[in-house]
Amino acid sequence: MNHWIIVPIILPAFAAAFLVTALSHDLARQRLVSTVSTLLLLATAVWLFILASDGTTRVYLLGNWPAPFGVVMVLDRLSALMLLVTAVLALAVVVYACGGWDAKGRHFHTLFQFQLMGIGGAFLTGDAFNLFVFFEVMLIASYGLMLHGGGAYRLRAGFQYVAVNLVGSTLFLFAVGLIYATTGTLNMADIAVKARAVAEGDVALLRTGVLLLLLVFALKSALVPLHWWLPTAYGAAPAPVAALFAIMTKVGAYCIIRMHGMVFGAEAGAVANAAQPWLLPAALLTLVVGALGVLATRRLLDLVAFSVVWSMGSLLIAISLFDAGGMAAALYYAVHSTVAAAGLFLVADMIVRHRRHWEDRLTTAPPVPHATLLSGLFFLAAIVMAGLPPFSGFIGKLLVLDAVREASSAVWAWGLILATSLAVIIGYSRAGSVLFWKAEVRAEEALTADGTGLPLTSILAAAGMIGAAGLLTVGAGPATDVFAATARQIMDIDGYVGAVLGPDARLALGR
Amino acid sequence: MEFLIASGIAVLTATGIYLALLRQTFPVIIGLAFLTYAVNLFLFAMGRLTVDRPPIIATGSPGYADPLPQALVLTAIVISFGMTALIVVLALRGFLETGSDAGNAERGEDGIPGVPDRSHR
Structure with missing residues (x-):
């Protein structure tokens, strides 16, 4: 049993406990501890990724109770990949937050570490009820983070976000109850x-x-018609939190892959691929609604939020194929859209904070200070998100298009992906030209770069996310090989069952 | 007993959903509480309805009550209790800061009085 598997859960938990008990009044040391903890998490995630890349599914038995009686943590290529993405994103978020956002409330770093713990646990667990528990850990922390900084609008939006997710949690319990009632187990492999x-x-x-x-x-993954909460919540959340939330929609997508692609996948007997007929139409609708939102909105943050919804459409189209090619494309797109959305939220925040009462409204305002740098970053991030060549968005979209080529839904998927991409490009071009080119100078209203200006760390964090997308572009060859291997492992449900329950379970399946 | 439990859960769920769809925050919270009651009862029933049985396999007993759903319910109660407390505080803060119990988060467009804007940015 490899004890490294539990580290992505334990490390943030201890860091958070230490932050809230020992350092709750010392922001400088909070920043240090939180950043160091995130760096260690990144190192652990890299190590686990290397460990998992040999194709073995590793199991960690909590309390050494044999599966399926105890709770198990499972490390395979998929969970290792998602952990790595989370850690990279977390580093950018913590660096950006240290630029000033964390000073607007008391416990930013504590909540941030708890959120990382919940996300890590959700990716690692091999138990359906434990997944619920880690969802709750993740959500409780996200409520706190979303409300960080306060303000009446944020409180209202936060109330909606909490209420929606409470209903979601209730549904989760109903679902887990039904699955337990019919299968008599909660261990995913055993289910x-x-x-x-x-x-x-x-x-x-x-x-x-x-x-x-x-x-x-x-x-969770903002699939239409359950997407309506996302623009309000992400628009109201502090920018680094919105960037971190970019991984939360992917937690939903990951759970669909894990539960509906693997556990209730092609070989699940009477319920095999039960999700498929619902997932594809919803994903196509998500593309349309997301793109319409991008065109219709008059606020920059809503624009980014709707493009996140839109990107979930392509991602879930690829997942809804439930085959190795679709999964590989989905994984590439998931990694790409996480870094793209995070980068955009960070860049948008740097723009918005200089626009005073114009905030993120897409109306004519005096020129933004640091316009060259900010417009450059916005331009790059928008290209990445909208999927123009040469960046990862383009490659991701190509992979998705290629994966659905053979499917019966290919016409719809191709038509809608390409048409909505055009709409998103138009939306971003319009936003960019209003923000940077239509600016008009009126002497009494000129926006000046004030002292709080642009910390170098903020620029680095945003540029780092765009750089990660660049890396994903340059290294697309090796990356797609890794994703293809991951997809093959996802499709090999017998291998997963054998690893968790032991070779005997494999025999019981008659293979 | 099955009929009683099933219709009980149904009434609780229906009440919860109706209240959660209302516009004010207070009924929404009550509705969410009803929903969590319903799901707790539901989880209990998922371990099958048994009366007067020990929660372990004992030699002298003709059967046993499934202990796992009870553990699940305990977890669910703790989590939903915490969440309800949180959302109550949230609604209260919202009420105190805006003076209204409306649950909707309307975007403040210019010149609409009484609607909170993103002025905190």
């Missing part, structure tokens, strides 16, 4: 085994549970 032989009378119940679970993950 996969038991679902194949579920009693005839229980099939309808199990199917209900599986689809309720899809509803929960669709809510």
Whole structure:
């Protein structure tokens, strides 16, 4: 048993506890501890990624209880990849937050570390109820982070966000209850085994549970028609938090891959691929609604939020194929859209903070200070997000288009992905030209670069995210190889079951 | 007993959903509380309804009550209790800062009085 597997959960937990007990009044040391902890998390994630890249599924038995009786943590290529993305994103977020956002409230870094713990746990756990618990850890921290800094508008938006997610949690419990009632287990690998032989009378119940679970993950991943909370929540959240939330939609997508692609995937007997007929139409709608939002909105932050919704459309189209090619494309797109969205939120914040009462409204205002640098960053980030060549968005979109080529839905997917891409490009070009080119100088209103200006760390964090997208572009060859291997491992549910439950379970399946 | 439990859960869920869809924050919170009651009962029922059975496999007993859903319910109660406390505080802060109990977060466009704007930025 490899004890490194539990580190991505324990490390942020201890860091958070230390921050809240020992350093709650010392911002400078909070920053130091939080940054060091995030760096260590990144190092651990890299090490786990290297460890998982040999293709073995490693299992960590909590309390050494044998599966399926205890809670297990499972490290495979997929969870290692998601952990690595989380750690890279977290580093950019913590560096950016140290530029001033963390001083607007008391416990930013504590909540941030708890959030990392919840995300890491959600990626690692191999137990359906434990997944619920880590979802809650993640959400409780995200409530605090979203409200960080306060203000009436943020409180209102926060109330909605909390209420929506509480309903989501309730649905999660209903779904897990139904799955437990019909399969008699909560261990994901064991559910996969038991679902194949579920009693005839229980099939309808199990199917209900599986689809309720899809509803929960669709809510998290902002799939239309469950996307409406996202623009309000992300627009109201502090910028580094909105950037961190870029991974939260991917947690939803990851759970759809894990539960509906693997556990209830092609070999799940009566409920095999139960999610497929619902996922594809919803993903296509997500593209349309996201792109319409991008065109319709008159605020920069809403524009970015709607383009996040839009990007989830392409991602979930690829997932809805439920084959190795689709999964590989989905993983590339997931990594790309995480860094793209995070980069855009950070750049947008740097622009917005100089526009005083114009805030993020897309109306004519005096020229923004540091316009050359900011417009350059915005230009690059927008290209990455909208998917223009040469950056990762373009490659990701190509991979998705290529994956759906053979599918019966290819016409719809191609048509909508390409048409909505054009809409998003128009939306971003319009936003960029209003923000930077239509600026008019009126002497009494000139915006000046004030003392709080642009800390170098903020620029570095935003540029780092764009740089990560660049890296994903330059290294697209090796990256797609890794994602293809990951996708093959995702499709090999027998290998997963064998690793978690031991070779005997494999024999019980008759293989 | 099945009928009683099932209709009980149904009434709680229906009440919860109705209240959660209202516009004010207070009914929404009550609705969410109803929903969590419903799901707790539901989780209990998922371990099958048994009366007067020990929660372990014992030799003298004809059957056993599934202990796992009870552990799940305990976790669910703790989490939903914490969440309800949080959302109450949130609604209260919202009420104190804006003087209204409306649950909607309207974007402050210029010149609309009484609607909170993003002036905190």
